[in-house]
Amino acid sequence: MAIKKEEWSVEIKPAHGWLNVNLKELWRYRDLIYLLARRNFVSLYKQTILGPAWAIIQPLLTTVVFTVVFGKIANISTDGMPQFLFYMAGSVPWTYFARCLEKTSSTFLTNERIFGKVYFPRLCAPISTVLFTMVSFFIQFALFLVFLTFYAVKPNPVVHLNWSLIALTPIVLVEMGLLGLGVGVMISALTVRYRDLALLVSFGVQLWMYASPVAYPASLMITNYPSLAGIYMLNPMAPIIEYFRAAFLGTNTFNPGYLALSMVVTCALLFAGVILFNRSQKTFMDNI
Amino acid sequence: MNDIVLQAEHVYKQYRYGVLNNRTFKDDLAEKIAKIRKKENPLSKVGNAQISGRDGQKFYALEDVSFNVKRGQAVALIGRNGAGKSTLLKLISRITSPTEGVIRYKGNVASLLEVGTGFNRELTGRENIYLNGAIMGMTKADVTRKLDEIIEFSEIGPFIDTPAKRYSSGMYVKLGFAVAAHLDPDILICDEVLAVGDVKFQDKCIRKMSELASEHTVIYVSHNMRTLRQLCTSAIYLEEGKLTYAGDLEHAISLYSGASAMNETxxxxxxxxxxxxxxxxxxxxxxxxxxxxxxxxxxxxxxxxxxxxxxxxxxxxxxxxxxxxxxxxxxxxxxxxxxxxxxxxxxxxxxxxxxxxxxxxxxxxxxxxxxxxxxxxxxxxxxxxxxxxxxxxxxxxxxxxxxxxxxxxxxxxxxxxxxxxxxx
Missing domain, CATH: 2.70.50.60 (abc- transporter (atp binding component) like domain)
Structure with missing residues (x-):
């Protein structure tokens, strides 16, 4: 049997090795990623009474709660911005990131049936989740822009748009998606082995939120604990939210260096997440 | 000219008895430490003796399975329940990986371990065709090219733009089979999916299947020997995870149903x-x-x-x-x-x-x-x-x-x- 190795199109081997992520194959399945995202979207909004309105109601309520609790009652500084806009500028990107993370972290559990019946690159599922979550983000972001316009057209507006930063929005948006994806798939790979991690996810996301400047300005943290600023900004979400506020509200506490750092951390987390995920996808059916 | 399109070489698949996923972080740590110290693993994975450890006994669902499938062959995979047929199919369709050994193939494999995988009740029939096709590895363009054929085969007709939740279970499986039948892979793997729909549609499915079997390489699993006789030309017989016979279909069938030897009076x-x-x-x-x-x-x-x-x-x-x-x-x-x-x-x-x-x-x-x-x-x-x-x-x-x-x-x-x- 003198078959040369290259003649075979696929070799199925034991799950050894870490670095064999097949991106070419993933690209071949791009239609599937789109169709899965579409399926999620259609089935989510067809089953609810208010449809896409839910995407609006949720961040609106969060913002109102933040405004009342942190703004009015605790009277935390908002860098001189209107409180409502300030909290919304934090909670809209945060919600996007948190949803990406939470949903992708249960990839194996939610897709157990389909993964058990047919092969396709498993990464298609979490990627489509990120795309689908982006749709809700756009709805929420549009709502944010409506409020922003309301404040921006007032005479002597407090907010001023920083157009050169706004141009970066798509990149930051992709970064958030990839960050949510990276951490999410990392957790999903671990939950296959350690089931109790799944219980920690929503709690962990909440903790992470308080470690990010969503309900308070980063300046508050940095002025109070200047020595911890570097560590604080290692959290990739901190510079991202700071960026949103700087770009759309015009706060002046944003440091582009931290955003670059955030991107480096994102890449590292994504890389680690994809590798872990890739490793566990090969045998997860035996463990689930 | 070598015509082998699918090859399994010394394939092993090991499972553990008992509760799955009962591993804890502590176990893993102990395992890693032992590995670093080059001592024998306390929760040893692969040993020839079946050790009963804390996490239950291990057993081989497949043991040293090797075979070749040539282009155009229609192979029946025969064995009793628990003989390892499904495990083998799962390995070939890449749902899980072997513990040892290699499976290689040429071209693309479509595996039908279920009809209508990933169908969504909220989507219309047409949308589901696209989704199901994509899950099976077709591109949108592939599906579009075959869309009319698929719709016609499914007999769904006017309901194609109705959400699938309004479908009867019969329509559901018909649509699923219609997509599957038009996948056009180099190697097709089927697990008893033929028993769908009413009798007339089943006949249609079998006719379509034998049409596919004559053009493609097919691996087919069923307990229904009549369908196997209709579709397949040769067979692989598995017994308790071991491949005990590969070759003539009739002989494999008689092994499978071998109640008693002929000379037992x-x-x-x-x-x-x-x-x-x-x-x-x-x-x-x-x-x-x-x-x-x-x-x-x-x-x-x-x-x-x-x-x-x-x-x-x-x-x-x-x-x-x-x-x-x-x-x-x-x-x-x-x-x-x-x-x-x-x-x-x-x-x-x-x-x-x-x-x-x-x-x-x-x-x-x-x-x-x-x-x-x-x-x-x-x-x-x-x-x-x-x-x-x-x-x-x-x-x-x-x-x-x-x-x-x-x-x-x-x-x-x-x-x-x-x-x-x-x-x-």
Whole structure:
């Protein structure tokens, strides 16, 4: 049997090795990623009474709660911005990131049936989740822009748009998606082995939120604990939210260096997440 | 020119018994530390001896399985439940990885372990075709090209733009099969998905499948030997995770249904487990085939046998019947007896019988013995049923068939009475 190795199109081997992520194959399945995202979207909004309105109601309520609790009652500084806009500028990107993370972290559990019946690159599922979550983000972001316009057209507006930063929005948006994806798939790979991690996810996301400047300005943290600023900004979400506020509200506490750092951390987390995920996808059916 | 498109080399797949995923972080840590220290793993994974560790015994679902499939072959994968068929299919379709060994193939594989995977109830039929097709590895352009064909095959017609939640379960599976049938892969893997829809649609599916089987390389798993005979040309037979035979389909089928060896003329049924009332009042104890050393008969001969039975109730007019099946197939025919005994309580009877084989054509047959009586309404009241009680063969003998070598595919399984020339 003198078959040369290259003649075979696929070799199925034991799950050894870490670095064999097949991106070419993933690209071949791009239609599937789109169709899965579409399926999620259609089935989510067809089953609810208010449809896409839910995407609006949720961040609106969060913002109102933040405004009342942190703004009015605790009277935390908002860098001189209107409180409502300030909290919304934090909670809209945060919600996007948190949803990406939470949903992708249960990839194996939610897709157990389909993964058990047919092969396709498993990464298609979490990627489509990120795309689908982006749709809700756009709805929420549009709502944010409506409020922003309301404040921006007032005479002597407090907010001023920083157009050169706004141009970066798509990149930051992709970064958030990839960050949510990276951490999410990392957790999903671990939950296959350690089931109790799944219980920690929503709690962990909440903790992470308080470690990010969503309900308070980063300046508050940095002025109070200047020595911890570097560590604080290692959290990739901190510079991202700071960026949103700087770009759309015009706060002046944003440091582009931290955003670059955030991107480096994102890449590292994504890389680690994809590798872990890739490793566990090969045998997860035996463990689930 | 080498035509092997699928090859398995020394494939092993190991599972653990008992609770899955009971690993804790502590276990993993212990394992890693032991590995670093180069000591033997305390929760050792692969050992030849089946060690019972904290996390249950390990066993091999597949053990040293190697085979080749050539282009255009339609291979049946046969084995009892738990023989490793599904595991093998899962490995080939890349749902899980082997513990050891390699599986290689050329071209693309489509595996139908289920019809309509990923169908969504909220999407319309058309949208589901696209989604299902993409899950199976088609691109949007592929699906668009075949869309009309798929819709036509599915018989869904006007409902194609209706959400799938309004579909009957029949329409659901029809649509699923329609997509699957148009995948056009180099290697197609099927797991008993054919039994879908109504009888007419099932026929259509089987016709489509044999069409696919003639053009593609197909690996097919089913417990229905009739469909296997229709679709496949060769077979792989698995027994307890080991590949025990690869080759001729008929031989594999006879291995699969191999109730008893042909040369076994004495059989003991006292250990046969019975269900419900079957075997409770009257039961068959032993069977002896008489006059022969091995159960091979000429056409038109008779089988003589002695039965020992035990009866715990009074039965008036006990009869026996013998049903013939082809190994692994449906019932072919039945031979009945006249009432032979009125039993008393706690009686052991021994009777000798003779069954003429009539026009039964050359081949192998399984016999199922039936003890019953007939109530005044003409209904059968079964006392005992022993499936696969014995196996026999009718031998080829052209002299008995007007010089013809009997080919069952062309001529059938019965030879009717000969046609006589008459003069009026």
């Amino acid at each position: 004495h059989r003991d049924f006292t250990d046969v487990r019975h269900q419900g009332n079957i075997g409770r009042f009257v039961r068959l104890l032993t069977l002896d085939i008489l006059d022969v050393a091995s159960c091979e008969y000429e056409m038109g001969a008779s089988i003589r046998f002695r039965l020992k039975m035990q009866s715990s109730v009074e039965v008036k007019g006990l009869k026996i019947g013998i049903q013939l099946t082809r190994p692994g197939s449906d019932i072919l025919s039945t031979s009945l007896s006249a009432p032979f005994a009125d039993t008393k309580q706690n009686e052991i009877l021994e009777e000798t019988f003779e069954m003429p084989l009539g026009g039964l054509a050359p081949g192998e047959y399984d016999a199922r013995i039936w003890l019953y009586m007939v109530d005044p309404m003409g209904r059968m009241i079964s006392y005992d049923i022993v499936p696969n009680a014995f196996r026999f063969a009718v031998t080829q003998n052209p002299e008995k068939n007007q010089g013809l070598l009997w080919n069952e595919k062309a001529l059938g399984l019965f030879r009717m009475g000969d046609i006589e020339r008459i003069q009026l």
